[in-house]
Amino acid sequence: MSRSLTSSINQKIEHLLNYPGCGHIELNSRKAIWTSSIFGFIHVFILTFSFLFFVPELTILIRYGFACLFLLIIALTVIPVITRYFKHYITFHLLGLVFVTFYTIYQLGGIVTSAGLIVASFSFVLLSIPLQSVPITIVLFSVYFGLTASIGFLDPYLSVPEQITPSRNSIIWMINTLSMSALSLIFVVDFITKQHQFEKLEANKQKELNDAKTKLFTNITHEFRTPLTIIQGMTDLIQKHPEEWLKEGTDKIRNNSFLLLRLINQMLDIAKIETGSMSLQMKQADIVSFIGYVTELFRSVAIDKNINLRYIRNETPIYMDFDPDKLVHIISNLLSNAFKFTSQGGSVTIKAVLNNAQDYILIEVADTGIGIKPEHLDRIFDRFYQVGNSSGSKGGTGLGLALTKEMVELLDGRIWAESQRAIGTIFHVSLPVTRKATVSQHENLAELLNDLTTAAFAGVSSSKTPLASKKADHYSIPTIVIVEDSQDVALYLEAILRQEYHVEKAPDGKAGFDKILQVIPDIVLSDVMMPEMDGIEMLEKLKSDFRTSHIPIVLLTAKADHDSRLTGLARGADAYIAKPFHENELHVQLKNLIEQRKKLQERYSTLAEFPETSDESIKAEDSFMIRVRNILEKNLGNDEFDIHDLCRELAVSHAQLYRKFKSLSNHTIADYFKLLRLHKSRELLTKSDLNITQIAFTVGFKNLSYFSREFTEQFGISPGKYRKQ
Ligand code: ATP
Ligand code: MG
Secondary structure, eight states: OHHHHHHHHHHHHHHHHOOTTOOHHHHHHHHHHHHHHHHHHHHHHHHHHHHHHHOTTOHHHHHHHHHHHHHHHHHHHHHHHOOTTHHHHHHHHHHHHHHHHHHHHHHHTSSTTSTTHHHHHHHHHHTTGGGOOHHHHHHHHHHHHHHHHHHHHHGGGOOOOTTOOHHHHHHHHHHHHHHHHHHHHHHHHHHHHHHHHHHHHHHHHHHHHHHHHHHHHHHHHHHHHHHHHHHHHHHHHHHHOHHHHHHHHHHHHHHHHHHHHHHHHHHHHHHHHHHTOOOOOOEEEEHHHHHHHHHHTTHHHHHHHTOEEEEEEOSSOOEEEEOHHHHHHHHHHHHHHHHHTOOTTOEEEEEEEEOTTSSEEEEEEEEOSSOOOHHHHTTTTSTTOOOHHHHHTTOOOSOHHHHHHHHHHHTTOEEEEEEETTTEEEEEEEEEOOOOSOBOOOSSGGGGSOHHHHHHHHHHSOOOOOOOOOOOOSSSSOEEEEEOSOHHHHHHHHHHHTTTSEEEEESSHHHHHHHHHHHOOSEEEEOSSOSSSOHHHHHHHHHHSTTTTTSOEEEEESOOSHHHHHHHHHTTOSEEEESSOOHHHHHHHHHHHHHHHHHHHHHHHSSSOOOOOOOHHHHHHHHHHHHHHHHHHHTTTOTTOOHHHHHHHHTOOHHHHHHHHHHHHSSOHHHHHHHHHHHHHHHHHHHOOOOHHHHHHHTTOOOHHHHHHHHHHHHSSOHHHHHHO
């Protein structure tokens, strides 16, 4: 209760004393001085009015009290409104109090008969500490020392007025000393606590900075590893099958090395801007056609992603100065974001028009994508800032917009964004129209770009390449589902795995989960950072769904750091492979896991009791098998019961149950059911008095000769002979 009261008072005081642009430290010193003035005011008020009513002859002290109250009232009203000259004002205010006090001490006849005012004046000097200015504190202390010394020297020439009797002097001395030391104590303790809070705040800030750095490193390594994986993998493929992979492989290597180059350039640009060494190379040319040219570079991405790309251009050409390299970066960063955050069937529109006064060109990039919440909107231009999960899994470093903004400002322009969640985002760029640079002689606008910039586009352009259709027969070999958002990586994985696996692919965790439910593969290979649903979330869903819990899952990811490896394994990943990896490493891992599954089949292929285990995942499979077996056993005598009834009871599809059951036990359900019936009949043959026909009926065989044949085949002995034995 009292805590909430103090904190609400504290908030009110902060509200009163704060002003736009006021830092933490400054607010703190304003607060310290203002609150001490309040306490001082109350103290002086009580004393002065007590004197006035009870000892009105103490005129010197009453006058002094009113003088102090006057100065304090001014301070209390001025402090909340003064901003720029705060320190100056407080210095004068404190000096005023010190001078008035020493004048009163002079009137009272010296230090000894000062009724404790010498102590009071020392607290005024102390009040300079929150200003955190060494010169101001030195000035105040020097004045204090000087005045104290002067009064000391003058002492023999001063006379004590009659009103100050020794007893009054000592009582007021005591009151003043006590209250002033109490005030000083509160003030110093408060100041030290605040200082500690600052240190904590500082430490938190430092931690945030470190976290941001770690995140940056993780992101950057991810960005580096993915292209490197493809380059390494393609090199291996070309070496092994040059005739098949030479063309496609070298294309991929080139594209991915351009991607790496783009990343490095982005980082260098940031460093350049930071050191102020980024220069402008202005050319005068038609900016409308130039933007059209840059937009066309994204055409293949648009077709690839099935997104409608439109360019609404100013009706007439606009000849103006611009730096082609910077402009290409600005437009391509905005367009690549628009494509990144817009899903299939959406649209991206870019517009370039002049404002009414014709002194600015307004460029707009609008998309119908996921949008940005208002609370994130003013932070997206910060370096490394990415909105939540959704963008983190789409890759990128969060540098794009920061760099874009810096470049726009370098061109004396402005950039801002409007957005509505789930509706879309519009980025606006306005650039001043000037015509001072030399007119470009280039006929072809593309020539305005230097090589590096053109290289930057290799990374964003389309990467769809039809797969060589050399698929193995997929019934005899295991099925693998590859869940990977990078088309290039998926293509490469398919290329190295399709000889030994029937390969199915999905572009993100959500689609991956659906695909896996549909095909119930023998193994899953999944990336971690993906849009829609990331690899870890998919893994959790698969492992907690009994239809898919048995499938081994390998996480393939660039997040090679220790933490994410642990997260993956803790959630039940069966293996973890870091990009870039070696082809053989992947093959060996996958084979091992499939072999391990085969071993598990031994556990379920007979009807024997399962051996004890401490492995939670095996326990889960045990309970699935027990559930199936219980249902089947309940229906042993029911010859109408078939696999569809079982599927209904388990709430799975026929195909799902078939694949799961087969991969766990290496039996089909029908075989297993028959096995159960035969075992039950064998048990009844020894333990019951029923005749063989009755037993056959009890376990669901309607046809006696069929029963005998199956029994003999299974146990190598006919039911009749078995009973006799
Ligand atoms: P990089 O551009 O460095 O590869 P990035 O695209 O994540 O990485 P920025 O371009 O700086 O980084 O964008 C910052 C964040 O702003 C993005 O991560 C995303 O969350 C959000 N964002 C940017 N553009 C859009 C957009 N058109 N629609 C929705 N969100 C966007
Ligand atoms: Mg971006």
